[in-house]
Amino acid sequence: MKKTIVHIVGTGTIGEPLIGLFTDFRERMGIDEVTFHKRTPLASDRSKINHLMARGAKLATDEDQRDAFEKMGHAVSYEAEEAIARATVVVDCTPAGNEMKEKYYDHVQGPRGFLAQGSEFGFGVPYARGVNDEVLRPGEHRFIQIVSCNTHNITTLVKTLCHEGDGRYSLVRGNFVCMRRANDISQTKDFAPAPQVGKHDDPEFGTHHAHDAFHVFETLGQKLDLFSSAVKLNTQYMHSIWFNLAFDREITKEEMIGRLRGNVRVAVTDKRNCNEIFSFGRDHGYYGRILSQTVVVLPTLAVHRGRELYGFCFTPQDGNSLLSSVAAALWFIDPDPESVSRRLEPIRRWVYTEI
Numbered sequence: 001m002k003k004t005i006v007h008i009v010g011t012g013t014i015g016e017p018l019i020g021l022f023t024d025f026r027e028r029m030g031i032d033e034v035t036f037h038k039r040t041p042l043a044s045d046r047s048k049i050n051h052l053m054a055r056g057a058k059l060a061t062d063e064d065q066r067d068a069f070e071k072m073g074h075a076v077s078y079e080a081e082e083a084i085a086r087a088t089v090v091v092d093c094t095p096a097g098n099e100m101k102e103k104y105y106d107h108v109q110g111p112r113g114f115l116a117q118g119s120e121f122g123f124g125v126p127y128a129r130g131v132n133d134e135v136l137r138p139g140e141h142r143f144i145q146i147v148s149c150n151t152h153n154i155t156t157l158v159k160t161l162c163h164e165g166d167g168r169y170s171l172v173r174g175n176f177v178c179m180r181r182a183n184d185i186s187q188t189k190d191f192a193p194a195p196q197v198g199k200h201d202d203p204e205f206g207t208h209h210a211h212d213a214f215h216v217f218e219t220l221g222q223k224l225d226l227f228s229s230a231v232k233l234n235t236q237y238m239h240s241i242w243f244n245l246a247f248d249r250e251i252t253k254e255e256m257i258g259r260l261r262g263n264v265r266v267a268v269t270d271k272r273n274c275n276e277i278f279s280f281g282r283d284h285g286y287y288g289r290i291l292s293q294t295v296v297v298l299p300t301l302a303v304h305r306g307r308e309l310y311g312f313c314f315t316p317q318d319g320n321s322l323l324s325s326v327a328a329a330l331w332f333i334d335p336d337p338e339s340v341s342r343r344l345e346p347i348r349r350w351v352y353t354e355i
């Protein structure tokens, strides 16, 4: 029987924990082998590669880099294209997913599906776990884009608070200010010494966050009025989002809190400092990560003139993309929703509903 193989391309902020997640829970997720591609042989990355391989993942490299990786003591199992061709699912975690699609993925027969991440708009169906699972159709969708961390947050908020159950959304307009961390804690470059405001490049949506969220809802047949702004803050902890949702009906704070508390992918909190949320992740998360889609700060919620909700939330940045990446990869392996849900069980304990 053909082996079930998950192949991850890239070992950065998203790729590294994903390789770890798939190897740690390989058996319970019904995966036979986990392989990964690393592009650049670096002595500073040796410990990371060694640890991922010690957990059971197998290394693939470009042919012209094989010697360099072997000289550093790594056993190279596959050549890059060979690893793609023999995989059941390819999870691209590079900022070059669209480029890789054109160069390789579009022409390979073997894999059932390919995933790329937030920056790769247009790669495939935009997807966030719990928001638009129902639009994925087996056999039809071979390319999925896991939307960015802030897009996960925005779409989950809107779905949880504005979806009326009959497929209708009571949202008139949603505004979001994404206050982004300057860089990831794993990164040394591009730290911002002071708040740095972003341009509104997109006349319709402001920044890519609302634009991407719009396209997630478009897969559900909705055309929502969303607008976002972005500012980078001089922190490495977490992204924070200020939001303002205008409804076409009367709402109450109690109803909004009830909706948030009733959603398995939303964590609510009374903590107002993002370092406390981040620290909770360090103590109770998967290698420091919370896998919930958003963390909504309850004391910040305010209903204004009966039809508008204001509030703040934090984005469990890589955590929410990781959950959707695992869910989508498992869907390619076996699209039965109950089977996906069962195979996600081992990581569910890091999807918190309260922090």
Ligand SMILES: NC(=O)c1ccc[n+]([C@@H]2O[C@H](COP(=O)([O-])OP(=O)(O)OC[C@H]3O[C@@H](n4cnc5c(N)ncnc54)[C@H](OP(=O)(O)O)[C@@H]3O)[C@@H](O)[C@H]2O)c1
Pocket (backbone or CB within 6 Å): 009, 010, 011, 012, 013, 014, 015, 038, 039, 040, 041, 093, 094, 095, 096, 116, 117, 118, 119, 120, 147, 148, 149, 184, 317, 318, 321
């Ligand atoms: N950072 C986050 O919190 C976050 C959250 C949600 C989504 N995302 C999305 O995830 C994706 C990756 O972001 P990241 O933050 O993980 O990036 P990152 O930390 O900079 O890592 C990028 C990885 O991609 C590899 N790479 C880059 N170009 C490549 C190419 N042409 N071929 C093969 N490998 C290549 C690099 O390999 P080498 O180092 O070996 O050269 C590195 O391992 C982006 O789409 C981003 O939007 C990121």
